[in-house]
Amino acid sequence: MSKPFYQCQRCANCCKWPGEVVVTEEEVVSIASNLGLPVIEFTALYTKVRANRQGLTLVEKANHECVFLEGTDCTINTVKPAQCRGFPNTWNFPGWRQVCEAIPIEPDAAPHA
Numbered sequence: 001m002s003k004p005f006y007q008c009q010r011c012a013n014c015c016k017w018p019g020e021v022v023v024t025e026e027e028v029v030s031i032a033s034n035l036g037l038p039v040i041e042f043t044a045l046y047t048k049v050r051a052n053r054q055g056l057t058l059v060e061k062a063n064h065e066c067v068f069l070e071g072t073d074c075t076i077n078t079v080k081p082a083q084c085r086g087f088p089n090t091w092n093f094p095g096w097r098q099v100c101e102a103i104p105i106e107p108d109a110a111p112h113a
């Protein structure tokens with residue numbers, strides 16, 4: 001039996017829990033361009049070094065929401081990092097079903113990336 005595709009229900013829970021949102025160098029360039037900011041300014045305002053010192057993560061608000069979350073909308077949706085696009089299909093963690101409202105659909109009905 002093939003693995004189901006989990007279709008996001010846009011609950012935004014994954015944008016609210018504490019944890020790193022990793023951004024690659026290419027994603028930094030892409031998001032900065034989308035926001036109309038120089039890379040150096042975007043990096044200073046919206047990113048910090050990851051806890052393991054291996055690259056950058058987006059900063060969070062005081063309540064741990066992602067800095068780019070407004071209500072339940074991602075304000076950089078068209079250029080959001082691969083980590084955001086992939087969850088929960090390309091990666092997830094034990095217990096993710098308790099916090100994510102995505103529903104399983106037949107892989108044939110899944111949108112193509």
Ligand code: SF4
Nearest residue numbers: 015066068069074084
């Ligand atoms: S970049 Fe967008 S999708 Fe990713 S955690 Fe932030 S608000 Fe959510």
Ligand code: SF4
Nearest residue numbers: 008009012014100102
């Ligand atoms: S927690 Fe799951 S359903 Fe909710 S926005 Fe994230 S991926 Fe979508």
